[in-house]
Amino acid sequence: xxxxxxxxxxxxxFLGSGKTTLLNRILTEEHGKRIAVIENEFGEVGIDQGxxxxxxxxxxxxxxxxxxxxxxxxLIRVLxxxxxxxxxFDYVLVETTGLADPGPxxxxxxxxxxxxxxxxxDGIVTLVDAAxxxxxxERSNESVEQVAFADVLVLNKTDLVSTESLDKIESRLKDxxxxxxxxxxERAKIPVETVLGLSAFDLDQILERRPSFLEPEYPFExxxxxxxxxxxxxxxxxxxxxxxxxxxxxxxxNEQEEALREGAEWCVRRYAEPPQExxxxxxxxxxxxxxxxxxxxxxxKFFLKIKETQDIGLxxxxxxxxxxxxxxxxxxxxxxxxxxxxxRTWVAQHEHDDEVRSFAIECDGDVDIQKINDWLGELLAxxxxxxxxxxxxxxxxxxxxxxxxxxVHMLIDSxxxxxWGDLPRRNQLVFIGRNLDETSIREGFNKCLV
Amino acid sequence: xxxxKNFKKGxxxxxxxADIDDYVIxxxxxxxxNSLLAGDVTGGISAFDSSSGDTLWKRERxxxxxxxxxxxxxxxxFASTGQDGRILIYNVLxxxxxxxxxxxxxxxxxxAWSPDGRWLAVAYSRKIIVFSSDGQKRWHSDNHPSTVSAIxxxxxxxxxxACYGKVAIYDVATECIQEQLxxxxxxxxxxxxxxxxxxxxxxxxxxxxxxxxxxAQDSMMSxxxxxxxxxxxxxxxxxLATGGSETVTVWSFLDLGPxxxxxxxxxxxxxxxxxxxxxxxxxxLASGSKDGSIAIWLLQKDGDGELLGAAxxxxxISRLAWRPDGRAIVAAxxxxxxxxxxxxx
Numbered sequence: 001x002x003x004x005x006x007x008x009x010x011x012x013x014f015l016g017s018g019k020t021t022l023l024n025r026i027l028t029e030e031h032g033k034r035i036a037v038i039e040n041e042f043g044e045v046g047i048d049q050g051x052x053x054x055x056x057x058x059x060x061x062x063x064x065x066x067x068x069x070x071x072x073x074x075l076i077r078v079l080x081x082x083x084x085x086x087x088x089f090d091y092v093l094v095e096t097t098g099l100a101d102p103g104p105x106x107x108x109x110x111x112x113x114x115x116x117x118x119x120x121x122d123g124i125v126t127l128v129d130a131a132x133x134x135x136x137x138e139r140s141n142e143s144v145e146q147v148a149f150a151d152v153l154v155l156n157k158t159d160l161v162s163t164e165s166l167d168k169i170e171s172r173l174k175d176x177x178x179x180x181x182x183x184x185x186e187r188a189k190i191p192v193e194t195v196l197g198l199s200a201f202d203l204d205q206i207l208e209r210r211p212s213f214l215e216p217e218y219p220f221e222x223x224x225x226x227x228x229x230x231x232x233x234x235x236x237x238x239x240x241x242x243x244x245x246x247x248x249x250x251x252x253x254n255e256q257e258e259a260l261r262e263g264a265e266w267c268v269r270r271y272a273e274p275p276q277e278x279x280x281x282x283x284x285x286x287x288x289x290x291x292x293x294x295x296x297x298x299x300x301k302f303f304l305k306i307k308e309t310q311d312i313g314l315x316x317x318x319x320x321x322x323x324x325x326x327x328x329x330x331x332x333x334x335x336x337x338x339x340x341x342x343x344r345t346w347v348a349q350h351e352h353d354d355e356v357r358s359f360a361i362e363c364d365g366d367v368d369i370q371k372i373n374d375w376l377g378e379l380l381a382x383x384x385x386x387x388x389x390x391x392x393x394x395x396x397x398x399x400x401x402x403x404x405x406x407x408v409h410m411l412i413d414s415x416x417x418x419x420w421g422d423l424p425r426r427n428q429l430v431f432i433g434r435n436l437d438e439t440s441i442r443e444g445f446n447k448c449l450v
Numbered sequence: 451x452x453x454x455k456n457f458k459k460g461x462x463x464x465x466x467x468a469d470i471d472d473y474v475i476x477x478x479x480x481x482x483x484n485s486l487l488a489g490d491v492t493g494g495i496s497a498f499d500s501s502s503g504d505t506l507w508k509r510e511r512x513x514x515x516x517x518x519x520x521x522x523x524x525x526x527x528f529a530s531t532g533q534d535g536r537i538l539i540y541n542v543l544x545x546x547x548x549x550x551x552x553x554x555x556x557x558x559x560x561x562a563w564s565p566d567g568r569w570l571a572v573a574y575s576r577k578i579i580v581f582s583s584d585g586q587k588r589w590h591s592d593n594h595p596s597t598v599s600a601i602x603x604x605x606x607x608x609x610x611x612a613c614y615g616k617v618a619i620y621d622v623a624t625e626c627i628q629e630q631l632x633x634x635x636x637x638x639x640x641x642x643x644x645x646x647x648x649x650x651x652x653x654x655x656x657x658x659x660x661x662x663x664x665x666a667q668d669s670m671m672s673x674x675x676x677x678x679x680x681x682x683x684x685x686x687x688x689x690l691a692t693g694g695s696e697t698v699t700v701w702s703f704l705d706l707g708p709x710x711x712x713x714x715x716x717x718x719x720x721x722x723x724x725x726x727x728x729x730x731x732x733x734x735l736a737s738g739s740k741d742g743s744i745a746i747w748l749l750q751k752d753g754d755g756e757l758l759g760a761a762x763x764x765x766x767i768s769r770l771a772w773r774p775d776g777r778a779i780v781a782a783x784x785x786x787x788x789x790x791x792x793x794x795x
Binding site: 061069 | 472473475491492515517533555556559575576596597599614633634635636638653654655656657670675676677679722784
């Protein structure tokens with residue numbers, strides 16, 4: 001039954017963010033999909049071709065006054081008619097107006113019985129005008145919500161902004177919505193398959209993509225990448241602010257920014273593992289969480305053994321400057337100082353104090369189904385308005401299957417998925433919302449554990 | 451669609467079947483029951499002979515997306531509307547087009563001739579436009595709060611219009627709003643009792659709301675699992691049949707009801723109700739479902755009923771149409787098939 005549903009992508013973004021350009025790109029590219037477009041923007045450039053329907057955005061609130069039950073009446077009407085000619089198309093794209101709150105659009109696919117039967121929400125794609133997003137986030141709630149709801153964020157018009165500003169914007173947006181996939185584009189030039197057919201609610205994909213969203217601040221401040229031939233090396237440190245320091249040495253660390261980020265993600269997980277204490281004069285293990293013991297006064301030496309030529313990344317808890325970290329090649333007679341190919345400091349990411357934040361609950365163990373139902377039901381009834389998105393999976397006691405959740409405001413869909421098999425049974429729930437009380441939500445969840 | 455094959459046909463006797471090209475949007479009897487008009491989603495309209503099912507005429511692609519058809523009370527003329535923003539008026543016997551009215555770029559979603567045939571009303575996006583019977587535009591309303599979701603004539607000059615938040619009742623002759631029945635919610639369907647007193651609407655929030663205009667009393671019936679998009683009143687104005695789930699829920703307006711009473715619940719279908727039609731006279735109700743089944747029920751005045759016959763087709767039912775004499779019924783479905791049965795007394 002599930003497979004026969006027509007997938008729907010919601011395209012949001014402020015006026016001028018490039019939605020129409022992207023739509024035209026999608027419609028003209030060869031992708032083998034017959035796409036119906038429901039367009040809502042007035043006054044922008046028209047769409048060139050395809051089955052395009054103009055719908056006047058009609059937001060319908062319910063008599064119960066609950067904003068989470070608010071739906072888009074025009075979509076129900078138009079999609080209701082479209083599904084009668086469904087052999088003519090196999091994909092639907094809904095473009096919202098720039099000022100639209102994405103909530104009602106997404107809720108339509110949960111709330112309306114007929115729409116729910118025929119369509120499935122594939123993903124929410126938000127385009128961001130890199131040159132203007134900062135002001136938009138300050139000025140408008142809709143803009144914040146469009147970012148918070150997104151499964152994919154396309155940072156568009158990158159040609160108008162410096163790489164440094166782009167990094168800052170991305171870091172700010174990531175803080176608001178760590179589950180999203182980031183793409184950078186000029187003139188909305190992105191591969192169609194990165195926005196269509198995402199099954200964006202496939203959590204495995206999200207988790208593989210960004211395992212560190214659980215830990216938005218990196219536990220290290222500095223990375224140096226060194227090109228090292230086979231041989232013995234000496235890492236020297238002077239006295240610094242702490243009596244010990246964590247370090248992970250990553251083999252085959254490419255010096256490019258993207259690779260550094262990947263390396264950082266990998267290191268986050270190493271840092272989460274219990275460290276191995278390494279004393280002066282010892283050899284630092286490669287690819288493991290090492291805790292350098294720096295209690296003794298003065299100059300301290302550690303060793304690195306490199307078997308074959310490669311680039312090594314050192315991810316250190318503190319900056320090189322703080323401990324005057326230096327690397328030398330130890331030959332039989334001489335000692336040659338090696339300079340890093342590249343250095344990078346990892347800045348604290350909370351530069352903006354946005355109300356919209358996210359956090360994740362992650363823990364081992366099983367939960368009691370009754371307790372989690374009661375707790376989630378109560379939480380969503382009370383706080384559903386502020387919870388934009390909820391995604392995750394949980395391990396229910398005495399059930400071999402993994403339960404997957406996804407929700408929009410107080411609407412939640414939970415389904416048993418594949419069996420755990422050999423995988424460790426864990427729980428992972430990600431909340432994105434406004435003014436969320438992380439502590440009490442964590443406490444609430446912990447009470448559901450068996 | 452399995453498991454229904456064993457249903458007893460009861461009072462249903464197999465008649466003819468016919469095919470049109472795609473999802474049947476509308477099917478309506480014309481010429482006093484001598485012919486049946488059926489239109490599909492792509493805009494094709496065909497006429498079939500009532501007794502043999504032979505095609506009398508066929509016209510393809512009248513609209514780019516057909517939305518509605520209504521037959522004039524004289525049975526000789528009908529009008530259609532579509533997503534192309536046009537109204538077409540045809541001769542029932544020949545299928546020839548008499549007139550084309552270009553309304554505008556938006557959808558013309560609903561159409562209804564007034565009971566005496568003097569007016570033709572259409573819903574055009576948020577507006578109502580009224581034409582005289584020869585197709586001359588006479589009047590249009592202001593914009594409603596949302597796209598109009600249903601229209602129905604409640605008297606010779608009186609038109610009820612449902613939308614988000616209200617039902618507005620217009621006097622078309624004086625071009626004034628006579629009455630507004632307000633309800634904070636999105637009204638998705640509407641049916642009026644034959645005397646025009648009771649206005650019943652299905653709402654997006656899975657409830658049925660109704661107003662009695664003579665006493666200014668209104669009530670809400672909630673608890674439906676889905677939205678009641680299909681409603682029907684019997685010819686005496688006693689029973690209101692409603693969809694909104696796989697059960698047909700029947701409210702009785704007998705005595706002080708339906709407030710405080712239990713509705714009749716007719717159970718047979720396995721998927722939500724997709725069409726409801728009372729026979730032109732008497733207490734027979736036909737129900738069709740997304741599971742492809744149809745059922746004929748004999749109702750009592752309290753809303754309960756017994757099954758008189760049932761049948762199963764291979765695709766969701768989109769429309770049921772009783773012949774004006776109540777002796778035959780046609781079911782139209784989502785794959786373009788028309789199936790007729792004779793109905794025993």
